[in-house]
Amino acid sequence: MNDPAPKENWIRAYREAPEIFDAFSRAEDPAGLVARRLLAHAHLENCKVLELGCGTGRYMRELAPHAGTYIGIEPSPNMMALARTTTLKVATQPLLLRGRGESLPIQTGRVDVILAAWVVVNLREEVRDRVLKEALRVLRPGPGGGIWLLENHWDSQFQRYRGRGAEDELRLRHLIDRDGFRMVEVVATELRFPTSSEAERVLGYLCGDTMLNRLRRNPTCVLEHRVALLHRPA
Numbered sequence: 001m002n003d004p005a006p007k008e009n010w011i012r013a014y015r016e017a018p019e020i021f022d023a024f025s026r027a028e029d030p031a032g033l034v035a036r037r038l039l040a041h042a043h044l045e046n047c048k049v050l051e052l053g054c055g056t057g058r059y060m061r062e063l064a065p066h067a068g069t070y071i072g073i074e075p076s077p078n079m080m081a082l083a084r085t086t087t088l089k090v091a092t093q094p095l096l097l098r099g100r101g102e103s104l105p106i107q108t109g110r111v112d113v114i115l116a117a118w119v120v121v122n123l124r125e126e127v128r129d130r131v132l133k134e135a136l137r138v139l140r141p142g143p144g145g146g147i148w149l150l151e152n153h154w155d156s157q158f159q160r161y162r163g164r165g166a167e168d169e170l171r172l173r174h175l176i177d178r179d180g181f182r183m184v185e186v187v188a189t190e191l192r193f194p195t196s197s198e199a200e201r202v203l204g205y206l207c208g209d210t211m212l213n214r215l216r217r218n219p220t221c222v223l224e225h226r227v228a229l230l231h232r233p234a
């Protein structure tokens with residue numbers, strides 16, 4: 001049997017240390033390749049876009065200016081508070097709502113595009129099924145639109161440093177084989193921190209000892225990272 005994935009602290013950061021998650025989010029894909037590739041595939045113009053688990057607002061800042069209207073849903077009040085400040089200067093002001101993907105405060109068939117970035121794969125299977133069902137409920141039927149997911153590809157230096165890979169591959173394959181998603185593109189990007197000690201501080205907190213020990217043995221401020229873009233029509 002495979003070893004279990006190392007214990008990580010993402011949920012603790014969402015609740016207690018959103019600034020640590022925000023430092024991670026600013027290091028992730030600093031050139032904004034992922035948003036650019038998403039915009040090349042998904043047409044947001046004049047659309048009502050709903051982002052599930054918008055965190056501290058990274059994709060709201062990058063995508064809201066390209067959408068008709070943009071709503072972000074987030075369960076953690078601390079993440080939301082930071083998102084409010086980081087999106088203050090966004091031209092198309094996103095609407096931020098407190099809530100969870102499995103119970104959306106939105107009427108049936110009112111949304112054109114749903115995005116969830118690093119939210120769905122890590123949910124418990126039963127919660128993930130409810131989130132996907134709820135997403136399909138609020139989506140307007142018809143061509144275009146649908147659900148876009150951004151997730152870690154299983155094969156990258158970042159995943160190897162975390163001691164993850166096999167379990168994440170299974171979870172992504174489940175979305176493809178069972179939930180009707182298609183892997184549209186894998187974007188090769190990086191995590192780039194200002195210094196190697198900042199990489200240790202942020203990744204050590206979020207990803208725990210396996211990551212920290214690897215970073216201490218091989219100090220670096222840049223890790224190769226690959227992002228899977230998945231899509232499922234409405």
Ligand SMILES: C[S@@+](CC[C@H](N)C(=O)[O-])C[C@H]1O[C@@H](n2cnc3c(N)ncnc32)[C@H](O)[C@@H]1O
Nearest residue numbers: 014025052053054055058076100101117118119
């Ligand atoms: C890895 S963070 C990603 C944040 C943001 N999407 C980004 O890419 O910067 C995951 C986010 O999903 C939120 N989340 C966790 N469970 C959720 C659920 N059931 N429904 C909606 N959001 C959830 C967390 O609070 C957290 O903000």
